[in-house]
Amino acid sequence: MKARQRQVTPKNAATRLLWVEHVARIRDHKDTQAFAELFGHFAPRVKGFLINSGADASLAEECTQDVMATLWNKAHQFDASRASVATWIFTIARNRKIDLLRRQRRPEPEDLTWGPEEEPDQADVLTLQQETELLGAALADLPHAQRELIEKAYFGDLTHSEIAAETGLPLGTIKSRIRLALDRLRHAMK
Amino acid sequence: MTDNIKHHLNDAVLMAYSAGSLPEAFNLMVAAHLSLCDACRARAESFDALGGEVLEQLESAAVAALRPGSYEATLALIAGGPVAEKTRDDLPCAVLPKPLRDYVGGDLNAVRWKPVGMGVKQAILPTSKDASARLLLIPAGTAMPDHGHHGTEMTMVLQGAFQDEDDYFARGDVEIADSDLHHTPVADIHEDCICLAVTDAPLQFDRLIPKIAQRFLRI
Numbered sequence A: 001m002k003a004r005q006r007q008v009t010p011k012n013a014a015t016r017l018l019w020v021e022h023v024a025r026i027r028d029h030k031d032t033q034a035f036a037e038l039f040g041h042f043a044p045r046v047k048g049f050l051i052n053s054g055a056d057a058s059l060a061e062e063c064t065q066d067v068m069a070t071l072w073n074k075a076h077q078f079d080a081s082r083a084s085v086a087t088w089i090f091t092i093a094r095n096r097k098i099d100l101l102r103r104q105r106r107p108e109p110e111d112l113t114w115g116p117e118e119e120p121d122q123a124d125v126l127t128l129q130q131e132t133e134l135l136g137a138a139l140a141d142l143p144h145a146q147r148e149l150i151e152k153a154y155f156g157d158l159t160h161s162e163i164a165a166e167t168g169l170p171l172g173t174i175k176s177r178i179r180l181a182l183d184r185l186r187h188a189m190k
Numbered sequence B: 001m002t003d004n005i006k007h008h009l010n011d012a013v014l015m016a017y018s019a020g021s022l023p024e025a026f027n028l029m030v031a032a033h034l035s036l037c038d039a040c041r042a043r044a045e046s047f048d049a050l051g052g053e054v055l056e057q058l059e060s061a062a063v064a065a066l067r068p069g070s071y072e073a074t075l076a077l078i079a080g081g082p083v084a085e086k087t088r089d090d091l092p093c094a095v096l097p098k099p100l101r102d103y104v105g106g107d108l109n110a111v112r113w114k115p116v117g118m119g120v121k122q123a124i125l126p127t128s129k130d131a132s133a134r135l136l137l138i139p140a141g142t143a144m145p146d147h148g149h150h151g152t153e154m155t156m157v158l159q160g161a162f163q164d165e166d167d168y169f170a171r172g173d174v175e176i177a178d179s180d181l182h183h184t185p186v187a188d189i190h191e192d193c194i195c196l197a198v199t200d201a202p203l204q205f206d207r208l209i210p211k212i213a214q215r216f217l218r219i
């Protein structure tokens, strides 16, 4: 095993629930303190994600501000029984990335749950946030090489053959590693 | 919503959809399928969750410092007011799922069909050129000519059904074909068959454009 250590640990469910509350405070009270905390944690990650996805620094900065403003404006659409705050921000950032970097529309599935905005069931929220904690832990536990390939897949601007060129790995290995990583994640989630 | 769907999207496509690395035409196929299929929607959401964790766990070297004043600039953006929200376009009995209605400008009666021979009609949807999307109408009981595929082709049934040498495909079912598949689909006799077909090898002169769709299609 390589000695290389992870610099980050996955967030526990308590932190995740705290962020869920932050989004609710933005939605209900336009709470700038809650927003500042989410901004401090997520904005540098969003910007890093966009840069890793091929945006230059100034486009990534502009896009990040936009993503964080969207979080404020759409706080009422966030459903903590279906996504963690990190998941939600990821999807907003991903969609902006397609808009800005690829200049394409992003077709979204028909919204089945749109309608009267009910407060989601607290038990469902807790379950979802705990499951995401498990997923985070499973990702953090992946062997370095597998995790790196998953990351590259999400940064999205490398083909399998480019990943091969960059890592010196044969293509077949890459495909089987990604599949292996997905299998492991699934197993860890059981 | 239907529970009868037997042919689903694979992990590779769902992961690429979540990562945002599919061409627009393939995004459209995925969005249309997810509109009809709860099972794939749940899987797509777990790929989004994985994306969220990738974002969350970016190594410190990959986290980017913000420009000074970034937070204030964001507050100023917010003060500028939200962008107008999309209005809801609710057509519970529509043949076309919402993402397709957005491209067509309405349901089936808004499609501008062009005949392509043997009673088959098609309507090409306006997507980016790295892949193409079209609606196909195959009259009930008609056989499509025996054909192979260039690149990767995905076909989803929206109305009616078709049968080929391997299987039977009804509303919501997706057939994923690559150059290995050579087949003769025949539309079911009960109803005209309407499909969404997307392919990454639409126009031969586009060969130089990276075939993004193939990134993950055959993991």
Ligand SMILES: [Zn+2]
Residues within 6 Å of the ligand: B005, B007, B008, B009, B033, B037, B038, B039, B040, B041
């Ligand atoms: Zn499905």
Ligand SMILES: [Zn+2]
Residues within 6 Å of the ligand: B147, B148, B149, B153, B177, B183
């Ligand atoms: Zn075919």
